[in-house]
Amino acid sequence: MKNAVGREIPDFLLTNGKEVYQGKNYMDGKYIQKASPRTRRYEKPQESKLVETLADALRACGAKSGMTFSFHHHLRDGDFVVNMVMKAAIEELGLDNLTIAASSLGSAHDPIADYIEQGKVVGIQTSGIRGRMGEVVSAGKLPTPAIIRSHGGRPRAIEGGEVHIDIAFIAAPTSDCVGNCRGIGGKSDCGSMGYAMTDAEYADHVVIVTDCLVDFPNMPASVEAINVDAVVVVDSIGNPKKIASAAARISQNPRDLMMAENVAKVIASTPYFKDGFSFQTGVGGPSLAANLFLEQYMDERNIKMGWAIGGICGPMVELLKKGKVGKVIDVQDFDLDAVRSINQTPNHFEMSASQYANPANKGAFVNKLDFVVLAALEIDTGFNVNVLTGSDGVLRGAPGGHPDTAAGSKVCIIVTPLVRGRMATVCEHVVTVTTPGDCVDVLVTDYGIAVNPLRPDLVECLDNAGIPHVSIEELKEKAYSIVGRPDDLQWEDKVIAVLEARDGTILDVVRKIRPYQLDG
């Protein structure tokens, strides 16, 4: 069945009430039955929940084949925990038929590709998928399609019982002996632990994996001992160098700066740019640089930002310390400046992924967002964005909070160069729709700005401010005039991944790519 973004969704996926994407806010006002975990009672006072090894923790939680294990990705490409746990489960306990439900996975998890090829890991549910795992999943090595969700879609699916977590493994930079944990104070600090919070509340069993045991009570705790079954101390949970970069630097690339300046101009032209406005930006070159130009407009008009959310990095912390932002609410930290600031700088708070972006709760932060500035791998003439599949059709990205912030915000601005190498960023049809075009409002490229025709109010704002803009079709033609018109990718029938919209409907599927034959 064709969905609202024109994608053909195979009928075999439309069972158990699963629907195709119907457009923004389709689920508004409907009810969700929340799932509840079956958890063990610890009535008898315990001095400690420490166990010797991961294998012991797995046994203590009744690990068996066929289970779903969850993980969070605050340790990013420095994470050791996913590989450690899966190794213990598969090689020490001999388990198979396992499903990994992670908030994201990266190239740090290349070894899991082997377990997929061996048939030990049979299910992947994640936001990001890259590296070798992206390749083996794209090659159709999983018996069931991978499920790709946004950061808001994941807590929705967990709370609604679409994902039942048997054991949640929580990588904790510090923990006490009963499992109160925090993202700071240890040797592998990650700052916010927002993506792990829903897991801890909805998993049957919760295991804390830490490399820094601290005195009880470890307060204020991001994940609380009341949800924890066992605590394992390991040598290292991750490589600190890859967990948080030294400092996210603002790009010096003149093309990035030009686009960033145009982003700020667009923002400043709208009625939402007033004292107390709210803002989120990505950490890509031009998105992050937008902070710099926005600050100039704020100074000029003598207004302050009310609050900022998201993945947080140094430049936003700077604005907070300068008093130019009222509050920063943080689901993940990208650099050491942000890690050192959370819960330390006044008005820098932590939040859960559900609080950040879940479309099925009663009001996530994204719903109050005025502006979001995001990147894209591709954007098509319907303003649909792809941030998941490469131009070769292979999984190598993550929707992350992109669809959530785009849908919730009043103005969603995509900033991207028109072409990258020989790839047209603005194109006829994106490979995979990860953010639907009805949530995307303005496109800023190095060759011009386009406004979604669904937003005549913003067209007027730009016109009144004298900001030139063109149709997105013109930008697409410009891109093709530089790189040539691409051939369509050739797919097989087999579906290797299902892309869920944030509300749980099916936005798109990724099929197996047909091996390329130059003479075919």
Added chain:
Amino acid sequence: MEIKKPAAAGTLESSDAQVMIEPGDGKIELSLQSSVMNQYGRQIRATILETLERLDVTSAKLTVVDKGALDCTLKARVECAVFRSCDASEANIPWGGAVR
């Protein structure tokens, strides 16, 4: 033009292509790798073959490793490799003639 000895042009940087050429046995043999193969493989091959035809090269073995080069870059790299292979890259390049 006759390919007299092995020659190369270009790099493996993003947006470039590395072209290696050597004498052939009466036909054009092209081995092509590209980071944008699925979308542009056909067009890249056509550009390379057209460039060889324009230079009147009918016998050569080519290995091209493309990193997302635009057509203008591909043409320039192929032309350069051909001229180097017949020691004609130092002087009297037919600018505006066979090289456009």
